[in-house]
Amino acid sequence: MLNVAIIGATGYTGLELLRILAKHPEVEVSAVTSRKEAGKKVAEIFPFEGKFGELIFEEPAPEKIAQKAELVFLCVPHGAAAKAAKSFLEAGLKVIDLSADFRLKDQSIYETWYKTAHEAPELLPQAVYGLPEIYREEIKRAKLIANPGCYPTASTLPLIPLLKARLIQEESIIIDAKSGVSGAGRSAKLRLIFCEVNEDFCAYNVATHRHTPEIEQVLSEASRKNLKVNFTTHLVPMNRGILATIYAKAKENIDEKTLRSCLVDFYADEVFVKILPEGIFPNTAHVRGTNLCAIGLKFDQRTRRVILVSAIDNLVKGASGQAVQNMNLMAGFPEELALDTRPLFP
CATH class of the missing domain: 3.30.360.10 (Dihydrodipicolinate Reductase; domain 2)
Known part of the structure; x- marks a missing residue:
């Protein structure tokens, strides 16, 4: 069983991860974080999340999260994600970043387009772009995934x-x-x-x-x-x-x-x-x-x-679903695990 944490779990991508991972047979969501909702149960904020309803939102402290999880999904804004990724990697966790902080290999291009300094440029060389159909083998070996936009x-x-x-x-x-x-x-x-x-x-x-x-x-x-x-x-x-x-x-x-x-x-x-x-x-x-x-x-x-x-x-192939696809590859699970959902129609 792979224990994972969702950092910034109250946004759309964090909630979508909860929805998808609720039916993943090999994954347990062991921690969810939210500075704004810290101390509250998931069920108090999102009552439809039955399986994870008793989880309590906590502060995103890397040392504490590292005691509960082996991999984190970063569902936080660009800028904040780079600093968080560095801390979680240093704590020994694998990281899948859903922000833009590690997608661009050139620091200067990132800083030009995002109008901010990069908080962890030394990590750019090790980040793997998480488009599984193209970079599958690199993703399997990665510790830091830049989930595509x-x-x-x-x-x-x-x-x-x-x-x-x-x-x-x-x-x-x-x-x-x-x-x-x-x-x-x-x-x-x-x-x-x-x-x-x-x-x-x-x-x-x-x-x-x-x-x-x-x-x-x-x-x-x-x-x-x-x-x-x-x-x-x-x-x-x-x-x-x-x-x-x-x-x-x-x-x-x-x-x-x-x-x-x-x-x-x-x-x-x-x-x-x-x-x-x-x-x-x-x-x-x-x-x-x-x-x-x-x-x-x-x-x-x-x-x-x-x-x-x-x-x-x-929110799925464009974000959280692709993140789970990347996680499956990193963990050696079947790539489609928890992702074989039929379309919602109408």
């Missing part, structure tokens, strides 16, 4: 096989992505209250979204070139889900059959990536509550442009 997960999984096979023009990539409101976290923000979001649809952080360098880093590794992409994000008035529509120019003499075969073959053995049949494209409703990434493809012969559409649940 939700937008990067939805954006990179469709593109990586085509870039590795050199089927698309690297400089032509445009990513148009939409997210549900839970992607912005659980803290109160005026622009995210019901009256501001309902019946509205807007672009935000145009050409400045912080996930841009993360996407470019992963795609650059796949293509072995220094890639730049156009990445535009939109807020949709729904609770959860991401839909990314991706455009790229095909190289000469490429047809749809070649493109589709590349995706199908690359992900043939992957449990959580589903390439949809010709003419079928994913809905966010079709992956809600699951760890799936569903991908549809169309090749526009007239414009020579490849059109990829991917859908994930931003």
Whole structure:
């Protein structure tokens, strides 16, 4: 039995971890932390969490947590996560960080995009980017996992096989992505209250979204070139889900059959990536509550442009589900354990 702790357990990702781990046969959640709710039982704040209802929120003291757990999930904001990760690693625990603090390998790029100094730059070389379908073997050996962002997960999984096979023009990539409101976290923000979001649809952080360098880093590794992409994000008035529509120019003499075969073959053995049949494209409703990434493809012969559409649940494959997938790999469990959930519909 693997004992784990959830640091920052009252946010959306922490609660999603509780939901998923409640049915994990090989894991016990031995500690949950929250500075604001310290001293209260989980059931006092979230009565739907039956299995873990008697757990008491506590302060995130690494020495104390190390006596109860072997691995921690960090569900805290960027900046705070780096300092916490350092303390937990020094206490002998493995760390899966759901923030952005260890996703970017270049300290200066992190500090430019996140407008803050990195609190543990010496740990960047040992952090493994936790996209299991691409970095599975490295994840198995890791002590520190940088869990990918939700937008990067939805954006990179469709593109990586085509870039590795050199089927698309690297400089032509445009990513148009939409997210549900839970992607912005659980803290109160005026622009995210019901009256501001309902019946509205807007672009935000145009050409400045912080996930841009993360996407470019992963795609650059796949293509072995220094890639730049156009990445535009939109807020949709729904609770959860991401839909990314991706455009790229095909190289000469490429047809749809070649493109589709590349995706199908690359992900043939992957449990959580589903390439949809010709003419079928994913809905966010079709992956809600699951760890799936569903991908549809169309090749526009007239414009020579490849059109990829991917859908994930931003709280599962885009965050907590992928974190559990990484934990399973690190612990030697079957990768799909506790993650074989069917979509919630409607």
